Amino acid sequence: xxxxxxxxxxxxxxxxxxxxxxxxxxxxxxxxxxxxxxxxxxxxxxxxxxxxxxxxxxxxxxxxxxxxxxxxxxxxxxxxxxxxxxxxxxxxxxxxxxxxxxxxxxxxxxxxxxxxxxxxxxxxxxxxxxxxxxx
Numbered sequence: 001x002x003x004x005x006x007x008x009x010x011x012x013x014x015x016x017x018x019x020x021x022x023x024x025x026x027x028x029x030x031x032x033x034x035x036x037x038x039x040x041x042x043x044x045x046x047x048x049x050x051x052x053x054x055x056x057x058x059x060x061x062x063x064x065x066x067x068x069x070x071x072x073x074x075x076x077x078x079x080x081x082x083x084x085x086x087x088x089x090x091x092x093x094x095x096x097x098x099x100x101x102x103x104x105x106x107x108x109x110x111x112x113x114x115x116x117x118x119x120x121x122x123x124x125x126x127x128x129x130x131x132x133x134x135x
Contacts, residue, residue, distance in 0.1 A: 003125050004039055010120065011038020011113070018109075027084040033072045037065050041110055042117035053135045054111050061110020066103045073097030 015034020019026040041061045044052070052060075074097060076082045087093040092100035118130035 008035035011035045029076045041113045053133050057114045058107045058111040062107040065106040070098045
């Protein structure tokens with residue numbers, strides 16, 4: 001449990017930092033979303049033990065992040081009216097909560113997260129040394 005809480009915290013903090021660098025602001029809900037996404041992407045990585053190529057993990061990660069971002073946006077932005085973000089002005093958006101250009105960004109970020117998860121598990125928790133397989 002400590003491992004997943006640690007990874008959740010690291011993912012949440014990383015997501016907040018990325019948002020601060022990207023758009024100059026963030027919100028506590030992004031900490032929760034980032035932590036959850038990082039743990040789930042890490043679990044995919046843990047379950048497959050290096051058998052699923054990183055490019056495929058990137059696709060899975062992009063879908064997972066997009067779905068979780070939509071759910072979070074629906075709750076936080078549309079139902080609770082917090083208006084943390086809006087993609088209404090971005091092409092190919094769904095209800096202003098997710099959009100295709102950011103899904104592409106999540107693909108690349110998911111690959112980075114998969115690699116980071118592997119190395120965090122290796123260095124922090126003494127797990128098996130990462131075996132990166134791109135295709």
